[in-house]
Structure formats: structure tokens, C-alpha cells
Amino acid sequence: MKEKIKLKDLLAEYGELKEFAAGSMIFNYNEPADKIYFILKGLVRIYLTTPAEEIEVYRSQAGSFVGKTALVAENYSSQALAHFDTKVLAFKISDFKLIIKQDNNFANKLINQLCLYLNKLENRENIVFPEIPIVKNNAAAKQAKDEAAQIPEKKIITQAIKNNKTGFYLPGHKQYSKQAEKNYNNYLYEKEIKCPVCSHQFKIKKLRNSRIRVVKVRTDLRPIYQEFDIYYYNIDSCPNCLFSARKNDFELFSKSKRNKIKANFKEIVSNTLGQEFKINYSEPRQINEVLDAHYLAIKMYNYIDFDLDKKAFLWRELSWIYEDLAENDLASRASQKALSCLEEFYFLTNNSNSKTEAANLELLLAVLYSKHGQKDKALTLLDDLVRDQNINNRQKNKARDLFLDLKTELKNN
Template sequence: MVDIAALARLGGVRKYGIDETLFHFGDPGHEMFIILKGHVGVYINSLDGSPLQVAALKDGDFFGEMSLLENMPRSATISALEDTVCLVIDESNFEQVIAQQPGLAFRIMKGMSNRLRQQNEELSFHKHGSQPQEEESSTGVSRASAPLPLNSDIYPPGHKAYPLIAEATHDTYLFDSETTCPVCEKKFPVKMVRSSKLRLDKIEPDMRQHFHDFEPLWYAVWICPHCYYANFNFEFKQVSDALVKKIMEQGQELKSKIKINFSSPRKIDEVFTSYYMILHTLQAGKVDPTKSAKIWLRLSWLYSDVEDEEMYNYTSEKALEAYSESYFNTRRNTSVEQDQRLTILLGELCLRVDQKEEALKHFRNSIVRKGGNNNLNRQAEDRIHDLREALNEETP
């Protein structure tokens, strides 16, 4: 049992407000944390790139030990679910903490052992061929008149201006904050999502999450107004030093063509611009198909929301192309369950573009009896059953 009161007397205590992020996935770090009071959520990136809560930690729990002991980057994003107080442990006070709480050393070793055992089990079940290496609607938006054609350097042919704006209910789930751009190192204001308030409504077969009265997709991208660097908010700090100059040059070229200005309430046109800006930022280096796949998938969801079938089909094809490239031709450090989700998503994307036989193959490949997720197995089986019936009806 960890003596929380004794630990608090050691100093190094930090306080975090509700919805405040302690660190993001991939961030460098050299500290571990023990929760003295409060709760935090542990988030990983789902297939579409959105944060997915996988655990909640409470008083006495700890996290970040791999960064302290192995100087490894953060393996998840940690966000406060309520006002939280943590003891921060680094090399300067680690020995003192262990001396006062010797049982903590055993808990840390046990936690690391469990993590390594889980990873080894996942690798042993890894599928053959993969290489280890990642009107008013229920979401609160309003419609106006019909879409208008729109031309710009960053949009593909066929993209339009769409009369969709966020409802006032979105404000309940947002708060204002400030961040520093990792490219130009200038500060700018951002909208943060109160993840503790989100209420999941349903999950679509293509893994899209729907929430009551709010659409996180509208606020998932940050754009620096100074240099025009754009990225998902949960990956915003992850930029290579080698790409900084190129991104700055790209931004200068865009400034005379595109104005970055988020309205209140936010407009869907601004949301589309933000996602296409990430695609533009990716052109500064070698394009990662996994990253571009996440963007195209989200764009397809947005085009579905504005009922633009032509652009929905176009972005669905682009998402399928990018996810296929990621699945077949890149090195991935993924678990069995993550591979199941990916193959199910590939099947769903194949269905969108009327590739039923390919979809059937992907759904079959997503069924893993040993080490797989039973819910995903059932989802794949249901899709196979429905697809076989559809194919039989088409057969003369």
C-alpha cells in the first residue's frame, strides 16, 4: 500500500485542472507520476487518429515509469478527469522515494513485467506477414442552404463551400487554452475538448465514434496562424527538426492564398480547411500512409455529414488506398486487436467503393480465434454473413 501522505511530504507535487493534459503520446519524458489525489484518463490513438480512453487511474496509481527508467517516449496521452494532484518523480528524488516506500519498487517492477508479458503474448499471436515497428443533428450542427463550388490550392476538385455551422451546445465541451508552435516557437490560442464531459452515443462499423451533442472531429486539428503548420492536436508537438525549414517555406507560400480564421461558432468550411492543411504539411517530408489514411478517413466522415456523395466516394477511395499501403507495405508495431480493427476498417472501405469480394477477404482475415478480441470477431462474422447474403442476391 502506497502511503500517499508520506509521499506528499517529499515535495515535487504538481496540480492539474480537469481536462488538463499531463503529456501526449510520443512526447519525450524523464519523469514518472504518482497520483496523490484525483483521477486521470489514459488515451491511445485509435485508427482514425482520435484519442481512445483505455484506462482510468486513481489515488495511489502511477504512470510514466518507462520514461523515467528507460528514457522512452510517452506511450499514451494522460489527461486529468478531475482536479488532480501528482507527485513527480525524476532521477533527483527517485532513490529517496523508494527508500521511504520500498513497496513501490516492487509495484513498478510488477507493472513493467505485466506490460512486457502482454507485449510478448501479442507478438506471439501476430499474424503472418506483418512486421513489428501505430437540421439539428445529434452531434450539434445546423444546416443552411445548398453547398457552393470552392476553388483553392489545397482542396481537391469537387470540394465546395458547405452551409454547416456548430450549435451552441459545442461550447459546453470546449475551453480556451494556449500552445506553443513547435515549428516557429510562437504561441497562439487553441480550443481544447473537455474529454471528461463526452458521452459516447454509438460506434459505426467503420470505427467512427458519435457523441451526444458534440462532434470532436471539428476541433481535432490545430493550425499555427504564424507559420501555418497544421497537425492533429494530440500529435501537434511531434515534428522533425529536419522539416521545420520546409514547413516554414510552405507556410509563407500559403499565407497569400488562404486566411486562417476560426469563427465562433465554428463553420464546417474551416474544419475542412484544417484537415487539408495537415495534408499540405505532410508534403514537407516523406508522406506517412498511416497518417494520411487517418486524414482521408475523417474527411470522408465530414463529407458524409454534409451529404456530398461525390466527395465522400473520392475520400473513401483515398482512405482505402492509404490504409492498404500502410497494411501491406509498411512496418507496424501493432497488437492483434489493432490489426483486427485495421482489417475490419479495410473491409468497410472496400464496401464503400463496391469491392465486395475484397471486403469479404478482409473481414475473414480479421477473425482471430486465439488472442483476438471476441467482439471484433463477432462484428466481422456479422459483416461476412450480411455480405454473403448480398452477393447471393446479386447472383443470377
């Protein structure tokens, strides 16, 4: 905690508070790269020019730095625009380097952010951003709001549906015949709950934790349960408004996010999958229903821009389901999605996880790096965990085992 307070003090001491109106430029192509900006409030969009066009390559929100390439270049190679009214702390490069020298952990994380940013630029042809409203300034925003008020509500909803309509499943997904085993009911009981979005009462299956037994935890951190597949029962879905979430996330949604779901989400899903689409679990539960529930939760999490680590957990579990269905390509692609979400959460999000939670995320990130051929990144994270004196012995031992296994694998290859 002291380290975090010290870093905040350093940022406050050297940073200059600046405000940019929506639509204004923070820095432009080829301008001297003399400042780095920490976003306190707002949204900044980063653009690059190509021989054919200008493309958006990044979006940064509160808690993120923009202009990080100023650490390694004399001029900005991109353009940064404030999409909404934005408040930042601006740092001279000389001052920023002083901060880095005084906080090694911050320096390492910033370098990782820069590497991740550069990697995204190298793969910019694959970057697709959801549409967001164009706002040039407060006056324009007010005018747009007034004009929108004159448009029939149905038209606004239709436009929202159009903007959010994307593929529901990963390409290659199909229907499967697998279902939950009948003995799974021995580990379950039924409970009626109230939807946090629309207050509809519906029944769900809850786990009898006293009966669930973990046989082992694989090297990729997947727990294997005795005679039970927990992913059949991890997603609860309201049949009325289609609110769908992991059990662990069910009560974590803010009022504003719940209101957004209530206003348009069911309409958006209906437009994509038909008016009759909903998650109706059978008895025994069918794997196709479980897959639909996971994809529906992912669609909702994306729609409300929910926490990236929570999205990563959904994709990771989806990869396990595909693995059990012998869909290796789909399992790999779902796992890659989990890696992308978790990587961005860990390096680019100003999160407030406890030391234990942070170490667990680092372990998972290292496992995903290793699985997708980025062994050097995995070893770096694992080495940091092994050397960290502030994590518990279980995490340290797990990190050490993974580190040694990976070293042995690299040596044998």
C-alpha cells in the same frame, strides 16, 4: 513477437547484402527475374515502357520489396533504378520461396503486396508522383549541392513552391453555410499551447472527454456522438507558420520534418492560396474553416511525406464532413483517398503497430474495401481477423458481425 524475430532471422540467413550507388540499375527490362530485393536504405524507382514513352510507376523506400514479379514471371517487365545510394538484401528466388514456406503470414502479406502492385500498374495512367531531386551519384550530389549554394535563397524557395503547387481542394468543393452548434461550447475548454515548429503561442479548443458521449458506432466504424460533431475540433493550426495537424498527431513530428515545415511550408501555401491565408477559427466555428484546416493538414502531411495511416485518417474524416454536407460524390472520393493511403500503409509499409492497432487497421481497411466495391478483399481480411486467436474479443466480434453482414448482403444481391 517471436514470429517477427523468426522472420528477421530468415531474411538475414538467406539475404545477400548489396549496395547500389545513386543512379545505378538494380535490374533492367527483360533480364532474368532471378532475385527479389528488400530495401534497407534508400529509394528505388520503378519504370515501365509504353508505345509512347517510358513512365515511372512505383517508388519503394526502406522496408519494401522490389522485384516481386519474379515470383510469377521468368523475366523482369520493368526497370528498377536506385535514386539515392541504396542498400538492399538480395534473395535468390529459390531461397525466397523457402522463406515463404516457413512463414504463412509473411507469404499472405507478400501476395497482397504483389496484387496491389499489379493493380497500380493497371491504373498507371492515374499515377502522379511529386518531383524529387535528380541524383546520379555522390559526386553529382555534391556538385548539385555546391551549385545550389550559389543560387539566391529566394530562388530555391520559388522552385520548391513550383514543384509542390497542386490543387488544394478536391474538384467540386465549394463554400458551405453550416457552422458548429452553440451548445458545443459545453463540451470544450480553451488552452494555450506552443507550436512544435515555430514555438508561437496560440489558443486551441480542447475536448472535455468526461462530457462526450458516443451514441453508437456505425457499421463503417464512424462514431456518432450525442449532440456533438467532433470533427469541428480535431485539427489545430498555428496562425504563424501554418503547421496544421490532428490533435492525436500534434507531437509526433520528427525534428527533420519540423525543420522542413518551418523552412518552406508557409511560403508554399501562400503561393497557392495567397499571402493572407491562415486558419482563423470563428465563434461559432464555420465548416469552411474546418474543411480548410483538414485540407491544410493533408497538404502538410504530403509535403513532409508523413505516415500513410495518418493521412488515411484525415481523408476518412473529410469524407464524413462531406457526407454530413450531402456531398456524396466528394465524400466517396475522400473515402477512396483514405482507402488508397491505408492500403499502401498496410501492405507496403514496414510498420511496427501493436496487435490491437493492427487489428483496428484491418477492420477499417475491410470497411473501406466493402464501401468501394471490393467485397472479396474485405471478406478475406475479416475472415483472418475472426480466426486470429491473438486479438481481443471486441475486435473479433466486430469482425464477425461485419463478415456476416457482408455475406448476407452478397447473398441477397
